[in-house]
Each structure stands twice: as structure tokens, then as C-alpha cells.
Amino acid sequence: MQNPLLENFQTPYQSAPFNEIKEEHFLPAFQELIKISEKEIDDIVKNPEAPTFANVIEALAFSGEKLDVVSGIFFNLNSAETTDEIQKIAQEVSPLLTEYSAKISQNEQLFEKIKKVYDEKEKYELNEEQQTLLKETYKGFVRSGALLNESDKEKFKIISIELSKKSLQFGQNVLAETNNYFKHITDEKDLAGIPAPILEQYREEAKERNLDGFVITLQYPSYLPLMTYAENRELRKELALANGKKSFNNNEFDNQNLIKEIVGLKQEKAALLGYKNYADYVLEERMAKSPDKVYTFLNELLEKAKPFAEKEIEELKSLAKADGIDEMESYDHAYYAEKLRKQKFDIDDEELKPYFQLEKVQEAVFGLASKLFQLEFKETDKIQKYHEEVKTYEIFENGEFKALLYVDYFPRKGKRAGAWMTSFKNQFKKNGENSRPHISVVCNFSKPTADTPSLLTFQEVTTLFHEFGHALHGVLANTTYPNLSGTSVKWDFVELPSQFLENFCYEPEFLKTFAKHYKTGETLPDEKINKIAASKNFLEGYQTLRQIGFGLLDMAYHSKNEKINDIKTFEVQETKATNLYPSNPETAMSTSFSHIFQGGYSAGYYSYKWAEVLDADAFQYFKENGIFNPEIAAKYKVLLSSGGTKDPMELYINFRGSEPKVESLLKRAFG
Template sequence: MNILTEKFNTPYHTAPFNEIKNEDYLPAFKELIQHSEEEIDALVSSSEEPTFANVIEALAYSGEQLDVVSNIFFNLNSAETSDELQQLAQEVSPILTEYSSKISQNEALFNKIKKVYDEKEKYDLNEEQEMLLEETYKGFVRNGALLNEEDKEKLQKISMDLSLKSLQFGQNVLASTNAYYKHITQKEELAGIPEAIIGQYAEEAKERNLEGWVVTLQYPSYIPLMTYAENRNLRKELALANGKKSFDGGEFDNQHMIKEILELKQQKAELLGYATYADFVLEERMAKSPGKVLDFLNEMLTKAKPYADKEIEELKALAKADGIEDMQSYDHSFYAEKLRKEKYDLNDEELKPYFPLDQVQDAVFGLAGQLFGLSFKERSDIQKYHEDVKVYEVQENGEYKSLLYVDYFPRKGKRAGAWMTSYKNQYIKNGENSRPHISIVCNFSKPTKDTPSLLTFQEVTTLFHEFGHALHGMLANTQYPTLSGTSVKWDFVELPSQFLENFCYEPEFLKTFAKHYTTGEVLPDDKIQKIEQSKNFMEGYQTMRQLGFGILDMNYHTKVAELEHETIKEFEDKYTKATQLYPSNPETAMSPSFSHIFQGGYSAGYYSYKWAEVLDADAFQYFKENGIFNPEIAAKYKILLSSGGTKDPMELYKSFRGSEPKVESLLKRAFG
């Protein structure tokens, strides 16, 4: 018996991580795919008249166990991978792509869907059912249901190639990140870096059986060095290594991979009748068209550029005082930190003792209680995939609402960054509300034998950000799994995460949890004031950076033909030139490690971070005007979160706010 093919005999049918063996995956995928195909065959061969219930609903609920196993497998491939799991991913991905292509190109199935769609007036559908029908029909059309047989085969091959190349892209970035480390034997080279960080570098060296200190390209190692190291040559060396990730012509180089991925996406778009891949993607976004996105990004660029230029001039003046006439990008974090300390007398190391991870987690849990009536209780009887992971049962009014897995510390088998994901979606079937299993994955500094994990303020906001996504998943309350939780338009998905970050800057809330881990002293008022004042520190620079990514992404997915006679580096420099605040280094490029668009789901969608900032600034402004813990507004916001993708996001937003979001809310917050 394969444990993955049965309903899990665990609390709340949670993933039985301790009992899963790597050799279970491939046979389980094959068996579950076969079972799902049999479900579809039964649906297709039924002689009953096609109806909303026996076609659209039946399809929405099909393949449940396959979804669960896919979630387990791919989540582990991101958070706790191994060579064996990566090899398996190369085998599993094409099988799953072929399976989904077979369904989306099943002509008999589509004919039944089309019949229900064409006759929808005769069904008394509610709003959510109408959305499911619309999304199901459109999903099939966008997957080639209206194509002829030859073109369907072409599309299927493109989809399989894309899934493999995207997977390989991510594996190359991870391998390239892990391949580099800097071994330091003279402590004076680490001048300026706080002792706690130097202690981490010593631990890393010990793990590698080396004397001295080791710095890696993992963010908790890399970022503090770039921020505090007085040794400019060391900063330059690390920045070059980071900028060369998958761009050094070596085994893990991604330059050809980018061109191949973009070419395949363009072929897919043209096959489906779209001018570019961006047109194809944006049809399903709030923004609707590449032109509208670029107008939005360029409007923001025009407004932000003067602020960014002014910020960089301030930094250059500081660098000049140190004898640096040619300030470079690798000097930015160092001098930004100096200026921040000078302006606000704040540095991360000073604040970290006030933000032990457990306290910050308690605060975000408490906020969820205050706004939405949730409580969190750790469970020791639920299986985990790594000893660092903790599992919480989430309750609402004493009743089970969700499970939350938290995984906070870096490991070799975990990719960099922070993300929220789910192991099981929420849905209602046969009157039973099946609740979700949600996970947050981060890369915070590990506790040492002397100190708990202490977060930088940026890491505090990161935890709130990911928890905002988690709330979207945990509060989900929809009929169908495909419309549940974060299954919303991509440029709407960042609203809940970015919205929650705002609370980190509110003095009345900060005082409830920013307490020194040894003395219990509350973070002093002057420091809280400085955090508030520093909220928009380097906002111009950060805005330009995000706009640069968004503009580059949009051009990659609208102007792929230009890459026939341009290198990745030339293309990147050309389209980020307007947003660049430092000279471009010929040895580095960010595109070959731009996982968001070449591995993740942000292709032709990176602009959505800024788009969602408009939404979150406008939404939080509403709270600010009426009290940040206002129960009536929190109740309206909870409806927005729990509705998932059941309504058009702009309609959902207007129901909550009473009007469309205003760009002015973001500009006011960012630049006063």
C-alpha cells in the first residue's frame, strides 16, 4: 500500500510527512493521475444531460488527492529539497503537465462544458457558481480547447517544455547560490559587522569544518555583510558573486534558459491568438493590458524619480566624505544604513533585541485575534517535514478553522526568500466545510545557544507580509477549491500581505510586543517614533527598484523578438536604464536569477507588487481614518479575505471600501 494514495489517517487528514518515502511519489502520482482520469472519463461518458452540477461542479471537486500530493511534493521541493527530490521533480513535472493538458484538451469534456456555458441562463446560479462556470469555460479556452488537433499537440509540447525549463531555472539558481561561499580567516576583514552576525559566520564555518568565518549568498548571511562591512573590497566581492548567480557561463548559467522560456511563452500566446504572452496573462488580471501596466509603472516612475535622485545624492555625499568618488551599487546598503543611523539613530542590530521571533509571532497571532477572532494553539501530535517546523491549530470562537505550519530558518535544502503556500485548500462539499492547511516559509537567523532568533525590523515586516497571505488562506470560506483562499487575480493577491505590514509602523501596536528579550523593556518611544519616521526611508530608491523589475518583466513578455540579436545583459540594461540609480556592472545581471518571473507565477505580473501597494495603502487609510482596530471595518475586510476568487476583485474591493482604490493614497504614504 502506498500511503500517498489513501486518505491520510492523521489529525485533520494532515500530510503524514514522517511516513512518506521518496520512492512513494512517482507511483502515487501515476496511480492518482489514473484515478483522476477515470473520474473525468465517467463524467464524459455519462449519458445524462450535461448540467452545472454533473459537469462544472463535478470537475471542480475532481482530483482532490492528486492536488494534495502535488502540494506536498512541490512544497517540499522548495522548503526541504534534496538531489533525489530534484531528480524526481524532473520526472514528475512532465507527467503532471501531460495530465493537465489532456484534461484541458479533452474535446468531449469541453463540449459538455460549452453546452452548460451556452445554456447558463436556464440555471439559477448564484454569484459564486457563475464565477466557477465562467472561470472553467475560460480556463479551457485559454488552454487550447478551441484549437485544432495539430495545434493542441503543439500547445501540449510547449507546456511540458515550459514546466521543465522553469523547474531547471529554479534549480540552477539554488545550485548557483549554494555553490559560492567566502571563507575568511582574518577577523579584521569583518570590521563593522555586529558580533551576533560574526557569530553566525563562525557557526557556518564550523558546519563546513573550516577555521574562521564563512559568508554565503543566503540572505541572512549576505544582507548583513552588505549593510555593515566597512571592507569595501569584501562588499564588492560578495555583490559580484551575488550578481553573477546563474550568469557566469558555468554549469548553472540561465541565460539560454531565459531565451528558451520566453520563446516558448511567445509561441504559446500566438497559438492561442494573443499578440504577446503579456496580453495572454493580463486578460486575467485587474490591469487587463500591457499598455495600462506600463502607463501605471511610468506614472509611478515620474513621481518617484526626483525623490530617488535626492536620496542617492545624500548617500554620495556620505561616501565622498570617506574618499569614495565613484559610489557603486555595492556601497548602497552600507551608506544607506549609515544615513539611517545618522538621521534616525537606528540600526538593525540595535532594534533586533526587541524583536525576538517568538514575540513577533505572538504579536501577529494576537492581531489576527483582535481583528478576526482567531486563536492559535501549538500541536505536537501533527507530523512535520523538519524539526524546525511548528504546527498550530487555528480556531475561531473555539472551533477548528485551519492549520498553520511555520518554517522560519535557512537550510541547504530550502530556497531563499519567504513565501506562503498551502498543503490543502478549503472548500465545502456535501455540506461539510473542509478547512485549509496553510504554511509560511521564511529564512530568519537561527537561534544560537546564547540568544533566541532576533529579527531585523525588515524581517518583522516580512513575517507580517507572509502572515497576511496566510490569513487569506486560513479565512477562506468558499464552496469550490478552485476559487478558495489565494485563488484570486495575481495583481490582487498581494493586497492582504502588504496591508498587514502597515501595522508594524503603528506606535500603539508596536508597544504591545517590541520588548527587549532579556530585560522586558518596551522599545523606547524615541525609537518607535524613529521607526515611524523611517518608514519611508529610501522609499524613492525602493520604488525605482521595484519599477525596474516590473518594467523589465513587462518588456521581456512583450518584446521577446529583440532577444534574437541582443544578449540578456543588453536587454536588461536597456529596459532598466530609466530606473537605474547606479552604474551597471558588466559582470553582473539580475535576470538569470529573477525566479519570480522565470520560475514562479509572476511572469508579466511583477508590476502587481506596486499595483497592490496602491490597494493596501488605500485600504489601510480607511482603517487609519476610523481606528486601526475598528471592528466594523475589520469585519468588512474579513469578508473580502474569506471570499477568495468568488467575485471580481474590483467589486470585492469596492464592497469593502465603498470606492475604487486611489493612487494618491500610495503617493501620500510614500512621499508625503
């Protein structure tokens, strides 16, 4: 069988040939590319010449290039356009890749050569990026078990394979639970309070299922408006219960035992390598360095934020009380938060949405990248796509090709919830050529209807800016080695570019450039723009406490070596200091906490708040000197393009002139 994944892609920029790829191509491609990559490693090991930086460290950095590209294509499809068959292949492929990685990291002869180069590094006159690559390569092998005895190496490999399988299963269970639920409503009276455009969206969903009336799903653009606007409290409760019970239903998609197994395996892995717990293992490679420092950081924020959060919730409770609700529940929060926001700022999402047409918001974010970093975006139809809704753009800098960008904005059955940036191909320099990246931004915004284009809530506007901030980190990458490129940075640094870009959404002079009514072209009135800016810190105390709660729960799972008997009990105990509503015994957050059990945020969820300190401090620098200041933008561009070539604190100080101050965040959040 001819397999396009095994050939050189005869496409523009060697982009993924989606039109030619079939599901049955993936498994044989992985099997063959793993063999090819293993041969590349074997060539490094068997090279009779003395080990050098070039023939060991650089050769290793550039090995497995085609395997990386095919992995990017496959796992991006598994997130954005999955099928039962792709999920089945993922369960077969993940252990193969884990085993392949383990074979490399536990190859004694290869590690001997790496160690020799590392021990003799002084003689090579390496530049800063080469020094970083050498240090990270050596350390990566040690952290992957290179110094273990044979028996422990085998244990390490088995644990890694099991973790890859179980993490995949966790995500597949959450996706199945999300897709399996829908609420069918025939009487429009049950949907009182919900704005007409959302009702139209619910009608469209019903039509797609060949039903009359309305259908609400657990997809974010469907679920959140119901929780925000539905006057029907029982309906809010029902949807919140369904959402909160995802993978907590004691059925085939239940994640409770899977969580215990994942946590146990991570602890075993850390113990094998000589760490007290998995958080110690992870945080050694983060800016925070230790669990103690993370706990100190989170608890300091908790102490500052909690009085504000409690005051905010009292305001919401007084609104609920006026409606006859004596005991406010978590499923009432979004509804009364929207009421209070309208009362305080006289704005609501549905009133603002006509001013945030998706295409105009995208134009704005492209324009911002152009103004700050001299980038130009051209839509192209010559790039193959994995779905007809995907759009593709060529990005240029001063006329020179910089990157490919794929954007995929709307929910589908085969797409997981949320929003993310990823890449199909990293940037690197080889044989005198700067090979440019292929970046993807994936979201779940409301689809356009027959009468209306896709209109975003203001929160969705900030989501698009957030993900585009990550995309710029990839687009501007300018490093030699692919494993130091773009977002390949310390995990608690990776959210700086994304959260930084969100700040522009609250700047009146920038908002005016794109907040225009989709029908009339009228600019959002100054009064509303000023209220958006003023509302930036609305319920900031509550939101901060919520994020701290996620961070504390994550740290508890990964730093406490106690046996977890019951997921719900453990969750309640570890988040009680941040919970401002009664806990419902029928729901659990952990069982759909994909960030830490499927994604890469294990012992790292705190990094969202950590990065907020960085982004508040960085944007303060712009604010003091002009938000489009070209000199500061140029310095920030250096930070973005440097990827993981330097210690992130050094990069930050080079940009800002000093270390970030937590006071910048506190000042922005609480004045």
C-alpha cells in the same frame, strides 16, 4: 510497496503523514493518482445524462482532490526541504502533470459539455459563486487551447511540458549557485563593522563546515548583514559580484539560454491562442487588463518617484565621498543607506534586533489576527512535520477549528531563498462539510545560537507580517469550490492582504505591544518607536524605482516580440530609466529573477506596486476610523474569505465603498 500517499491519511485533520513518506513513494503515487483523476474526468465525459452544472462543472471542480494534495506536499518539499532525488523526481513529475492538465483542457467531449452548460447558463439559476465558477471554467479551457485545431493542440501541449521543465531547471540552477558559494574568512579584522551577533552567526556557519573562523554565504540572512555593515569595501564588492553572477557564470548552472528559451516558448504559446504577446495573454486575466495600462501605471509612478530617488542617492553619495569614494557603486548602497538611516533616525537594525525576538513577533502577529478576526492559535505536537525545525498550530475561530498552520523559519541547504506562503490543502465545502485548509509560512531568518534566540531585523519583522497576511487569506477562506478558495484570486490582487498587514508594523500603539528586549523585557523606547514610524518612507523613492525597474524588465521580456541576443544588454536597455548606479558587466539580475522565470509572476511583477495602491488605500480607511476598528475589520474579513468568487474590484468596493486611489500611495510614500 505500500504507499502512504495513496491511502486516506489517518492523521489529525488528514494532515500530511510526513513520518511515513519516503522519496520513492512520490513517482508511483503521481502515476496512480493521475490515472484515478483521469478516470474521474472520463466518468464526467461518459455520463449518459444531459450535461448540467452539477454533473459537469461541479464534478470537474472537485476532481483530482487527492492529486492536488500530493502535489502540494511534493512541491512544497521541493521548495523547503529539497534533495537531489526530489529535484530529479520533480523533473519527471512536472511533465506528467502538465500532460495530464493538457489532456483535460484539450478533451473535446468534455469541452462540448462545458460549452453546452455555459451556453445554457440562464436556465440554471446559479448563485454568484456558481456563475464565477462556470465563467472561469469555460474561459480556462479556451485559454488552454480548447478551441485550437488538433495540430495546434499538440503544439500547445508540447510547449506547456517544455515550459514546466525549463522553469523547474531555472530554479534548480539558482539554488545550486546559491549553495555552491561561500566566503571563508580567518582574520576577524576583515569583518570590521559587522555587529557581534552576526559574527557569531558566521562562526556557527564555519563550524557547520568544520572550518575555523567565519563563513558568509549567499543566503539572505548571511549576505545582507555583510552588505549593510562591512567596512571592507573589497569584501562587499566580492560578495555582491558573487550574488549578482548567480547563474550568469557560463557554467552548467547558467540560465542565459534558458531565459531565451522560456521567453520564446511563452511567446509561441500566446501566439497559438491568438494573442499579440504573452503579456496580453496574462493580463487579460488581471485587474490591469492590458500591457498599455501596466506601462502607464509604472511610468506614472516612475515620473513621480524619480526626483525623490535621485535626491536620496545624492545624500548617500555625499556620505561615500566623505570616505574618499568618488564613484559610488551598487554594492555600496546598503552600507551607506544604513549609515544615513542611523544619522537621520538614530536607529540601526542591530540596535533594534534585541527587541524583535522571533517568538514575540509571532505572538504579535497571532494577537493581531485574534483582535481583528477572532482567531485563536494553539501550538500542537500531534501534527507530523517535514523537518524538526517546523512548528505546527491549530487555528480556531470561536472554538471551531479553522485551519492548520505550519511555520518554517530558518535557512537550510535544501531550502530556497526568500519567504513565501503556500498551502498543503485548500479549503472547500462538500457533502455538507466545510473542509478546512492546511497553510504553510516559510522564511529564512537567522537561526538562534547557543547564547541568543532568533532576533529579527525590522525588515524581517515586516516580512513575517507580509507572509502572514497571505496566510490569513488562506486561513479565512470560506468558499464552496477549492479553485476559488483563499489566494486563488487575480494575481494583481493577491498581494493586497500581505502588504496590508505590513502597515501595522509602523503603528506605535501596536509596536509597543511586542517590541520588547529579549533579555530585560524592556519595551523599545518611545523615541525609537516613533523613529521607526518616521523611517517608514526612508529611501522610498529608490525602493519604488527598483520595483518599477523589475516590473519594466518583466513587461519587456513578455510584451516585446523582439529576439533577445544578449540577456545583459537587454536588461540594461530595459531598466536604464530606473538605474541610479553603474551597471556591472559581470553581473545580471535576470538570471536569478525566479519570480518571473520560475514562479507565477510572468507579466505580473508590476502587481507588487499595484497592490501597494490597494493596501495604502485600505489601510488609510482603517487609520481614519481606528486601526483595530471591529466594523471595518469585519468588512475586510469578508473580502479575505471570499477568495476568487467575485471580481476583485467589486470585492474592494464592497469593503471600501469606492475604488482605490493611487493618491493614497503617493501620499503615504512622498507626503
